[in-house]
Amino acid sequence: MVHERVMEKLAILADAAKYDVSCSSSNSTRKNKNKGLGDASGNGICHAYTEDGRCVSLLKILLTNHCIFDCAYCVSRKSNDIKRAAFTVQEVVDLTIGFYRRNYIEGLFLSSGIFDNPDYTMERLVRIVKKLRLEENFNGYIHLKAIPGASAELLREAGLYADRLSVNVEMPTEKSLKLLAPDKNHIDVIKPMEFLKEEIVGYNEEKKKNYKTPLFAPAGQSTQMVIGATQENDLEILGMSNYFYEKMNMRRVYYSGYVPISYDNRLPVIGTPVPMIRENRLYQADWLLRFYGFNVNEIVGFDQPNLDLDIDPKLGWALRNLDKFPVDVNTADLELILRIPGIGVSGAHKIVAARKFKRLQPEDLQKLGIAYSRSKYFLAFASPFQLQRDLTSIQIKDHILNTQNSKYKNDFSNQLSLF
Numbered sequence: 001m002v003h004e005r006v007m008e009k010l011a012i013l014a015d016a017a018k019y020d021v022s023c024s025s026s027n028s029t030r031k032n033k034n035k036g037l038g039d040a041s042g043n044g045i046c047h048a049y050t051e052d053g054r055c056v057s058l059l060k061i062l063l064t065n066h067c068i069f070d071c072a073y074c075v076s077r078k079s080n081d082i083k084r085a086a087f088t089v090q091e092v093v094d095l096t097i098g099f100y101r102r103n104y105i106e107g108l109f110l111s112s113g114i115f116d117n118p119d120y121t122m123e124r125l126v127r128i129v130k131k132l133r134l135e136e137n138f139n140g141y142i143h144l145k146a147i148p149g150a151s152a153e154l155l156r157e158a159g160l161y162a163d164r165l166s167v168n169v170e171m172p173t174e175k176s177l178k179l180l181a182p183d184k185n186h187i188d189v190i191k192p193m194e195f196l197k198e199e200i201v202g203y204n205e206e207k208k209k210n211y212k213t214p215l216f217a218p219a220g221q222s223t224q225m226v227i228g229a230t231q232e233n234d235l236e237i238l239g240m241s242n243y244f245y246e247k248m249n250m251r252r253v254y255y256s257g258y259v260p261i262s263y264d265n266r267l268p269v270i271g272t273p274v275p276m277i278r279e280n281r282l283y284q285a286d287w288l289l290r291f292y293g294f295n296v297n298e299i300v301g302f303d304q305p306n307l308d309l310d311i312d313p314k315l316g317w318a319l320r321n322l323d324k325f326p327v328d329v330n331t332a333d334l335e336l337i338l339r340i341p342g343i344g345v346s347g348a349h350k351i352v353a354a355r356k357f358k359r360l361q362p363e364d365l366q367k368l369g370i371a372y373s374r375s376k377y378f379l380a381f382a383s384p385f386q387l388q389r390d391l392t393s394i395q396i397k398d399h400i401l402n403t404q405n406s407k408y409k410n411d412f413s414n415q416l417s418l419f
């Protein structure tokens, strides 16, 4: 009976947690019906990628979906008529250890609605991580939500036991937060981020002097923005991300396309498609900020505040800046090679390493695994590539769109339907 109740809670609280994308979920629906091996639909299990590229499975749940707030974009808002549940501290500990022992998971992603007040909720989250670390000797990955408005002492304790902490900003601007979550305050979200940044920097500095200094949120902090629920353009969204990366030392900003879940005239109507392509383009732009040396104003600007949906932002930049091309991969700086469409970070490094031994030709790039069909329009070898001299940016874009194999291709076909 107890087991059944816990499983019922697990179904409710794992389902409620799926809207938080700050750890990515595999979202598989395949079930084990014939006593075969494995079950991809295991409640609450999702997959996330570590810094070194490993894929780890996490138990992803809420402590509770009760909440004192009424954020219009959230399925757990207090005015929503849904089944509610709350785990006890011990139930979360037992589930985590039970799943871990069965080899279902390697870690825990724990978020929560806010019952009673932020400290009351945060204190329970902290008790769970402390029990896991100190009593169960659990060394797996733990991603914990930092509840806006919780006290500094509780946030500090959380950082001493969790690997990553995240405070979700949810709305890209203060104006949107006021519109959709009027009882919340933007500064309450920003303050804990600032606090965590200071603590992470402080503990890291201290550790350099004294190796016995404990770890503090060694995987850093992250946040999530819901996109498409309100009117912000990509310039505002990426500007906010840039602020988080520069001022809060944020490790990741996650973008969550709004899933229409309520009849509310402040929000897109139910049935409005989730902006998946926009979400994907924002992630690509985010990578340009973090790994390719772009600044926000090169990707979007007041004259073009939204990302192109039909091409990726790096190609968009290259087409707007054809005067910077062609680039001679045999002599150009790494920074410029990184800006060539079709060449990623590892490809750029391979080119720089390989050209020490020989003068590179197109076939060498193909051997290095470079997406040559895309990059060829922007490259020079002994002489500028033929196509580049003659083609306009519109023609290059058409060539690429007509040859690329994108899952979004059909969404942007120029061909009109007959019916």
Ligand code: SF4
Pocket (backbone or CB within 6 Å): 067, 068, 069, 070, 071, 074, 075, 076, 077, 078, 112, 113, 114, 170, 181
């Ligand atoms: S505070 Fe968090 S859980 Fe509560 S309604 Fe707002 S977004 Fe949802």
